[in-house]
Amino acid sequence: MSDERSVEHSATAHQHPQKRSNWLNRLGHLLKGEPNDRDELADIITEAGERDIIDEDTQDMLEGVFEISELRVRDIMIPRSQMNTLPSDACINDVIPKIIESGNSRYPVIHEDKDHIEGILLVKDLLKYIVTRENAPVTDIIRPAVVVPESKRVDKLLKEFQQCRYHMAIVVDEYGGVSGLVTIEDILELIVGEIEDEYDDEDNAPANITEINSSLYHVLSLTPIADFNEKFGTSFTNDEYDTIGGLVLHAFGHLPAKGDSISIENFDFRVLSADKRSIHLLQLTVNPREEE
Numbered sequence: 374m375s376d377e378r379s380v381e382h383s384a385t386a387h388q389h390p391q392k393r394s395n396w397l398n399r400l401g402h403l404l405k406g407e408p409n410d411r412d413e414l415a416d417i418i419t420e421a422g423e424r425d426i427i428d429e430d431t432q433d434m435l436e437g438v439f440e441i442s443e444l445r446v447r448d449i450m451i452p453r454s455q456m457n458t459l460p461s462d463a464c465i466n467d468v469i470p471k472i473i474e475s476g477n478s479r480y481p482v483i484h485e486d487k488d489h490i491e492g493i494l495l496v497k498d499l500l501k502y503i504v505t506r507e508n509a510p511v512t513d514i515i516r517p518a519v520v521v522p523e524s525k526r527v528d529k530l531l532k533e534f535q536q537c538r539y540h541m542a543i544v545v546d547e548y549g550g551v552s553g554l555v556t557i558e559d560i561l562e563l564i565v566g567e568i569e570d571e572y573d574d575e576d577n578a579p580a581n582i583t584e585i586n587s588s589l590y591h592v593l594s595l596t597p598i599a600d601f602n603e604k605f606g607t608s609f610t611n612d613e614y615d616t617i618g619g620l621v622l623h624a625f626g627h628l629p630a631k632g633d634s635i636s637i638e639n640f641d642f643r644v645l646s647a648d649k650r651s652i653h654l655l656q657l658t659v660n661p662r663e664e665e
Contacts, residue, residue, distance in 0.1 A: 442528045450554060450555045453551055453552055457471075457477055462484075465507075479495055482515050491512060491515060492517055527560055541555070588659045590657040605640075628651075643656040
């Protein structure tokens with residue numbers, strides 16, 4: 374009886390390493406093979422997660438890498454309306470209160486308006502001036518601003534962030550106007566999840582509904598139906614679902630993938646971010662209502 378248990382234990386002990394080895398062999402063969410089939414590679418990663426060959430965090434990170442290769446900077450940027458900026462005619466003592474209040478580490482410095490970026494102020498560059506009590510103009514301290522187009526691929530920008538050792542870029546539209554900014558943290562969070570720091574709390578959480586322009590919005594899927602109704606003057610019911618993500622999911626009839634679109638009344642919803650479990654972020658286009 375003891376020998377039978379020993380044989381059974383031995384077989385069980387070798388089963389998982391063999392399974393892992395087979396999966397790694399398949400992955401290695403795929404990477405070396407001529408076909409560059411992204412869907413097949415994604416299926417192998419999903420299968421590895423389902424069979425516990427890789428843990429859930431690793432699977433999410435690998436899927437995040439795939440996601441950023443398909444996104445453009447416009448999909449993840451902080452919109453112009455939410456940019457925290459400093460005026461170029463200010464001195465250090467003038468901007469310290471705002472820096473303390475917002476808690477950011479980098480600020481675009483503007484002249485007249487947000488279309489005229491003079492440079493980027495790094496908070497760490499203020500230290501020596503604070504120690505010496507020198508009230509210098511912020512323009513004496515700023516560093517050059519890096520400018521990228523809205524259409525730039527996110528994975529390409531991440532590579533530039535790493536190679537050139539900068540952490541923030543100003544985003545411009547096709548006409549050269551400033552449409553927002555993007556940081557390396559925004560990209561990394563797509564891969565590893567939310568990166569919280571000592572300034573992240575509920576009071577500083579991003580708005581559920583962010584206006585990009587008069588007809589375009591970004592909407593977090595967890596936005597309560599009541600808040601959406603109040604913002605857009607709608608009367609969607611929350612009897613079956615409490616959030617706008619639930620409303621959109623119900624309209625699709627299945628869990629949509631990133632990039633999928635659907636129209637509900639005079640609203641066009643496009644999925645900007647989602648995983649195999651839920652929707653995270655929606656792009657909302659408000660169309661004019663047809664006259665009755």
